[in-house]
Amino acid sequence: MSVGIKNGKDVMQVVRTAVAQHGATRDELIPILTDVNHELGYIPHEAVEEVSRLIGMPQTQLFSVASFYEMLSLRPRGRHVIKFCENAPCHVVGGRQVWQILRDELQVKSGETTPDDRFTLLTTSCLGICAVGPVVVIDDDVYGNVEPGQVAGILARYE
Numbered sequence: 001m002s003v004g005i006k007n008g009k010d011v012m013q014v015v016r017t018a019v020a021q022h023g024a025t026r027d028e029l030i031p032i033l034t035d036v037n038h039e040l041g042y043i044p045h046e047a048v049e050e051v052s053r054l055i056g057m058p059q060t061q062l063f064s065v066a067s068f069y070e071m072l073s074l075r076p077r078g079r080h081v082i083k084f085c086e087n088a089p090c091h092v093v094g095g096r097q098v099w100q101i102l103r104d105e106l107q108v109k110s111g112e113t114t115p116d117d118r119f120t121l122l123t124t125s126c127l128g129i130c131a132v133g134p135v136v137v138i139d140d141d142v143y144g145n146v147e148p149g150q151v152a153g154i155l156a157r158y159e
């Protein structure tokens, strides 16, 4: 098994701490993976291997769970994660244009990270705040009623 450092932290140590905190049981898989994702920024392959070994769950099932939950990522993400609501209520009030500008500004597609690791661009389903659509979320910041002309200024707030 490979041992590595991600995000400045020892992957094995992060996994073992998460498992020790929640318990080495399949019932705690989501909290364990959430902790690992939070600490490392994503869930590297060696972390999947170690969680699998410690809780006795096949790696294929772990990958399947980690792929299902949007809050978990099996790939490194940028320093800032942009989530763009792609559902119809946001779409029809200008979301399509905002989405186009976002992709133009960042020069990436959905699910990709900019070459400088500054942003990862994701789509999301309805965030429950359709009344202020189009909606863009960057990290913990929620932007509503976003107009195409505001996108560059919003992005400039994030280094």
Ligand code: FES
Binding pocket: 085, 086, 087, 088, 089, 090, 091, 125, 126, 127, 128, 129, 130, 131, 133, 135
């Ligand atoms: S459709 Fe975008 S927040 Fe509901």
